[in-house]
Amino acid sequence: MLLCAACAQQAGASATTTAPTREAITAPTSGLTPSPTDQSTQTPTSTLTATPPAPKVCSPLEVQPLKTIREIITQPFAMPRTLGNGTYTDDAHHGVDLGYYTRDGKTFTGSPALAALEGKIAALIHNRPPYGNMVMVETPFEGLPAWVIASQKIPAGASLYTLYAHLQNMQPLEIGQSVQCGQQLALTGLTGFTGGPHLHFETRWGPANNVFAVMAYYRADATPEELANYQKWRMSGEFHLFNPMELLEQP
Numbered sequence: 137m138l139l140c141a142a143c144a145q146q147a148g149a150s151a152t153t154t155a156p157t158r159e160a161i162t163a164p165t166s167g168l169t170p171s172p173t174d175q176s177t178q179t180p181t182s183t184l185t186a187t188p189p190a191p192k193v194c195s196p197l198e199v200q201p202l203k204t205i206r207e208i209i210t211q212p213f214a215m216p217r218t219l220g221n222g223t224y225t226d227d228a229h230h231g232v233d234l235g236y237y238t239r240d241g242k243t244f245t246g247s248p249a250l251a252a253l254e255g256k257i258a259a260l261i262h263n264r265p266p267y268g269n270m271v272m273v274e275t276p277f278e279g280l281p282a283w284v285i286a287s288q289k290i291p292a293g294a295s296l297y298t299l300y301a302h303l304q305n306m307q308p309l310e311i312g313q314s315v316q317c318g319q320q321l322a323l324t325g326l327t328g329f330t331g332g333p334h335l336h337f338e339t340r341w342g343p344a345n346n347v348f349a350v351m352a353y354y355r356a357d358a359t360p361e362e363l364a365n366y367q368k369w370r371m372s373g374e375f376h377l378f379n380p381m382e383l384l385e386q387p
Contacts, residue, residue, distance in 0.1 A: 190281070190282070191253070191254070191275075191278075191279050191280055191281050192253075192254070192317045193252055193253060193281055193317070193383060193384065193386070194250055194251065194252050194253070194317040194318040195250065195252070195318075195384070196234070196249060196250055196251075196252045196298075196300065196335060196337055196384075197234060197247060197248070197249060197250065197324075197335060198247060198248040198249075198250055198320070199239070199244070199247045199248075200234070202384055202385070205234065205381075205384050205385070206381065206385065208234050208235060208236050209232060209233065209234060210233045210234065210235050210236070210332070210334050211229055211232070211233035211334070212229070212232060212233075213229060213230075213231060213232045213379040213380060213381065214228040214229040215228060215377070215379075216228040216230065216377070218373075221373070222373035223371050223372060223373045224370065224371045224372075224373060224377060225371070226370055226371055230338055230370065230377055231299065231301075231336050231337050231338035231339075231380060232336075232337055232379070232380045232381060233334040233335070233336055233337075234334060234335045234337060235324065235332070235333050235334030235335055236333070237332070237333060243333065244324060244333040244334070245304075245323075245324055245325060245326060245333040246304075246305075246323050246324065246325075247323065247324045248320045248322075248323060248324075249271075249300050249303060249320070249321050249322050249323065249324055249335055250318050250319060250320055250321065251273055251298075251315045251316065251317055251318065251319045251321055252273075252298050252317070252337075252383065252384065253273065253275040253279060253280075253296070253298060253317055253383075254275060254279050254314075254315065254316055254317045255273040255274050255275035255276070255279065255295075255298075255314070255315060256273065256274055256312055256313060256314050256315065257271065257272070257273060257274075257309050257310060257311050257312060257313045257315065258272045258273060258274040258297060258311070258346060258347055258348060259271065259272035259299075259311070259347065259348035259349070259351065260272075260306070260309060260310075260311060261348070261350070261351050261352075262306075263327055263328070264328075264350075264351065264352040264353075264358075264362065265328055265329055265352060265353040265355055266301075266328050266329040266353045267299070267301035267302065267327075267328045267329075267336070267351070268301060268302045268303065268325065268326075268327025268328025268329070268330070269301075269302070269303040269304060269306055269322065269325060269327045269328070270299060270300065270301045270302075270303065270328070270351070271299070271300045271303065271306065271309065271321045271322060272297055272298070272299045272300075272348060273297070273298050273300075273315060273321075274295045274296075274297050274344070274345070274346070275295060275296045275297075275298070276295050276344060277290065277291075277292050277293060277294055277295065277296075277344075280296055281383070281386070283386055283387050284296070284382060284383055287382055287387075288341060288376070288378050288382070290341045293344060294341050294342060294343065294344060295341065295342065295343070295344040295345070295346075296339065296340070296341045296383075297339070297340050297341070297342065297346070297375065298337070298338070298339055298380075298383075299336075299337065299338040299339075299340075300321055300322070300335060300336075300337060301328060301335070301336035301337075301338075302324065302325055302326060302327050302328050302330045302334065302335065302336050303321070303322035303323065303324065303325050303327060303335075304322065304323050304324070304325025304326070304327060305322055305323040305325070306321065306322040307320060307321055307322060309321065311347055311349065312347075329353075337380050338377075338380065339377075339378055339379075339380040339382075339383050340369070340375040340376055340377050340378070341375070341376050341378075342374050342375035342376060343374065346375075348365045348368075348369060349361075349365075350362045350365060351365040351366050351369065352366060353366060354366075
C-alpha cells in the first residue's frame with residue numbers, strides 16, 4: 137500500500153515538470169572556442185642565453201698579422217732578475233721590440249700601432265724617458281684569453297696591462313677611455329730611448345684599476361711621482377712581468 141502511494145506521488149511530479157525548450161536540447165555545434173588553459177599549470181618556456189664571444193687578440197701593428205709577428209722581432213724579451221723579496225731588477229729587456237727599417241720602399245716608422253686587447257686607457261705618457269710617448273691599456277680578467285690566464289696563473293679580479301712605447305702622433309685619447317681590439321693608438325716613432333725604428337711592447341698582470349698619470353726614468357728633471365710610478369710598474373713585483381709573445385701567439 138505504501139509502495140503504490142509512492143508511485144502515485146512520483147507520477148504526479150513527472151506530470152507537472154516543464155518540458156525543456158528547443159535551445160536546451162539542441163546538440164552543440166563544432167567549432168566552439170575551448171576554455172582557456174589554466175596558465176598556472178603551464179611549464180614556462182626556457183630562455184636560451186647567448187654565449188659571449190671569446191676574448192680576441194689583435195696584432196699591435198697594422199703592418200704585420202699575428203701569425204707572422206715573430207718574423208719582425210728586433211730584440212726579444214729577456215726576464216730581469218727577481219730578488220728574494222719578489223721585486224725585479226731594472227735590467228734585461230722587459231718587453232719585445234717589433235719592427236724593421238723598410239719594406240716595399242716604406243719605412244716602419246709611422247706605421248699604425250694598434251691595441252692588442254680590448255680595454256681602457258691606463259696611462260698616456262708624453263715624451264718622457266725611457267718610453268718616450270707611451271700608451272698603456274688595462275684589460276680586465278673577463279676580457280683575457282683562456283690560454284694567457286692558464287699559463288700565467290692570473291687570478292680572478294686581476295687585470296692585464298699592455299704597454300706601447302716610442303710612439304708618435306698619438307690619438308686624442310684620455311685616461312679611462314675604452315678602446316677596442318685593433319683600434320689605432322698612435323704611429324710608431326723614435327721617441328724615448330731607442331736605437332732604431334721599432335715598437336716596444338710590454339705585458340704585465342696585476343691589481344685592477346691602476347692608473348699611471350706620469351712616469352719617467354731616473355733623470356735630474358724626473359719628479360718624485362714619476363720615479364715612484366716607474367719603480368711601481370717596472371720593479372715592485374706588484375705587476376707580474378711575462379713574455380708578450382705568450383699573449384700574441386696562441387699555443
